Amino acid sequence: MRIVLFGPPGVGKGSQASMLVEKRGVTHISTGILLRRAIREETELGQKARDYVESGHLVPGELVRELANGALAEAGYDQFVLDGYPRTIDQANWLMSDLSDHGTSLTAVISLVVSDDVIVDRLSKRRINVRTGENYHLDYKPVPPDVPPEDVVQRKDDRAEAILHRLSVYRKKTFPVVAFFRDHGLLHEISGEGTFSDVCDRILQVADSGS
Numbered sequence: 001m002r003i004v005l006f007g008p009p010g011v012g013k014g015s016q017a018s019m020l021v022e023k024r025g026v027t028h029i030s031t032g033i034l035l036r037r038a039i040r041e042e043t044e045l046g047q048k049a050r051d052y053v054e055s056g057h058l059v060p061g062e063l064v065r066e067l068a069n070g071a072l073a074e075a076g077y078d079q080f081v082l083d084g085y086p087r088t089i090d091q092a093n094w095l096m097s098d099l100s101d102h103g104t105s106l107t108a109v110i111s112l113v114v115s116d117d118v119i120v121d122r123l124s125k126r127r128i129n130v131r132t133g134e135n136y137h138l139d140y141k142p143v144p145p146d147v148p149p150e151d152v153v154q155r156k157d158d159r160a161e162a163i164l165h166r167l168s169v170y171r172k173k174t175f176p177v178v179a180f181f182r183d184h185g186l187l188h189e190i191s192g193e194g195t196f197s198d199v200c201d202r203i204l205q206v207a208d209s210g211s
C-alpha cells in the first residue's frame with residue numbers, strides 16, 4: 001500500500017498510522033514528527049522551521065518536500081503511509097510528480113472526517129512523550145504510571161490559540177487538497193469518530209483493497 005492519511009489536526013492520523021505499521025509493516029512518514037526531530041536536533045532545517053511549527057503555521061513547502069522525499073527514498077517509494085503531507089495543493093502536485101518520477105503512484109488517500117468539537121477535545125487533552133514520540137490523551141489513553149512525568153509534555157502547538165490557528169489553516173489551505181485527490185479518483189472519506197478499533201477497521205478495509 002502507498003497511502004496518504006488525510007484529515008485535520010487531532011483526527012487521529014498519527015495513531016492510526018502506527019496501527020498500520022504494526023499490522024501491515026508499512027513505513028510511517030510523518031512530516032510533523034520529522035520536523036519536531038529536526039527542531040530538537042537543531043539542524044539547519046529545524047532552525048528554519050521552529051517558529052512556524054510552534055505557532056501552528058505551515059512550514060515553507062520546499063522544506064517539507066525535502067523531508068518527505070528523503071523518507072520516501074528510504075522506504076524505497078513503496079509500503080508507506082504518509083501522515084501530514086501533503087497539506088497544500090502545491091505539495092499534492094509535488095508528491096504526485098515525485099512518485100511518478102520513481103515510476104510509482106499512490107494507491108489511496110484516506111480522509112478521516114470528525115466534528116470540530118471532537119478535534120478540540122483530542123488536541124487540548126493530548127500529551128506527548130518527548131523520548132518516544134508516543135501520544136496520550138488525558139481521558140482515553142492516560143500516561144502509564146511507569147513513564148517519568150518529566151518526559152510527558154503538551155506540544156506548544158496543542159495550546160488553545162495554536163489549535164484555533166491550525167484549524168483555520170486546515171480549512172483554508174489543506175481542505176482544498178481533498179477535492180484535488182477526489183478529482184484524481186484517489187479519495188476515500190471515512191468517519192474518524194467511534195472507537196480506535198472501529199476507525200482502524202474502516203482504514204484497513206480501504207488500505208488493503210488497493211495494495
Ligand code: AMP
Nearest residue numbers: 031032052053057058059064084085087
Ligand atoms: P503535525 O504533527 O502533522 O500536526 O504537524 C505539526 C506542524 O508541523 C504543523 O502545524 C506545521 O507547522 C508543520 N508541518 C507538518 N507537516 C507540514 C506540511 N506538510 N506542510 C507545512 N507544514 C507542515
